[in-house]
Amino acid sequence: MAGLRAKQKADRTRRILEAATTLFRREGYDSARIEDIAEMAEVSVGTLYNYYQNKGDILVATVAMEVTEVLEGGARIVANPPLNAAEALRTLIGQYYDHSLYYLSKEMWRTAMAISIQQPDTPLSRRYTELDGQLCAQVIRLVETLQARGVVQAGVDARAMGELFFNNLNMMFIEFCKVDAMPLEELKARVNAQHEPIAALISSIKIV
Amino acid sequence: MAGLRAKQKADRTRRILEAATTLFRREGYDSARIEDIAEMAEVSVGTLYNYYQNKGDILVATVAMEVTEVLEGGARIVANPPLNAAEALRTLIGQYYDHSLYYLSKEMWRTAMAISIQQPDTPLSRRYTELDGQLCAQVIRLVETLQARGVVQAGVDARAMGELFFNNLNMMFIEFCKVDAMPLEELKARVNAQHEPIAALISSIKIV
């Protein structure tokens, strides 16, 4: 029985995360009390704090899982994108946005984003920032790919362009989460309206 | 003695805001206790809560003042911008960034931004969002002005372009606030590196 301790540890980590996610979804982040999460996970409050530094860390852990999945889906699109700048962007970003509300509510996103801004030096906030960086890198890679296939002009600075697109889609997502009433489709339409003119500017074949 | 009540009210509102700003700057947002703010403002804790919904609201009120000043400075630049797209953007954004740390620390900004994301429905968060909208409108107006003066191509979608620039500069400012060690100059250089290639793309006179 070499790894009894390790096994228990893994089990508790999972149970806490599951309990927290369930309660965050059911009651919202603020209303879900640490005491309740601990009870549902069948550990004490103190133990919970041995596994996660604070309440926010548990949420950010969920977000990290979510973003990881989004990155996987995005990689498939970047590997073989539509050969039209505007459409390629729309496809990649659409996949980001569509996936975003699958596990997390707007309220959970708001809290997670707020935490990653306010306490940037906790390990899990750092992880969040790192994942953001990977998403940005993916958008840059899309522009590079389009460039390699002759869809986007060779002279365009792919890094600058990709960063601009990413920061824009990210900021627009924040605005989206701030307005409970805004539907996903409106977000997508607005971002597309922003990106389409730029996409036309950098496309090799000008559409009249 | 018609307006005794109104006079006292205005006085207390001001005293609370002054005390809070002083303590936030001196000790940081988290370490400044409501009790201390109340004491310095010479009101009770309960009274403080009659004037502001919560601790965050007081901070966001300070930020609102700050952004208002930035908007005024920006208006002067937009009225008479450098007649070069990249330089005009650099000038306007530089003024935003330079002013940003005059009253508020990075920590205060982080907290304020986190609050405006997490509790978007409080009156003062709404005000913050509105001011953000005004800043965005100002960047759009800059692009429009440059277009009117023939510096930027007539075909460019000024709104889309301005929104993109603004969301980018805003997101970059968030990243800047997350990293205590990053100096203002680095932020400005990085944003300029992103905007310069785009500015070249949309400029009427191509620089070789």
Added chain:
DNA sequence: GAAAAAGATTGAACGAGTTCATTTTTTAAG
């Protein structure tokens, strides 16, 4: 297999933001 060392768990206590029943002050009415 017993004892010591290391590692985890526990829940009561703590701290700080927030609330609300009570009291005080101001205004309006007679």
Added chain:
DNA sequence: CTTAAAAAATGAACTCGTTCAATCTTTTTC
């Protein structure tokens, strides 16, 4: 000027996230 009504101020009590000294469990040592 007195009194009633309205508005505002007050601070003790409450909530909930977080901590930490004491206790229990697992592993290692001999």
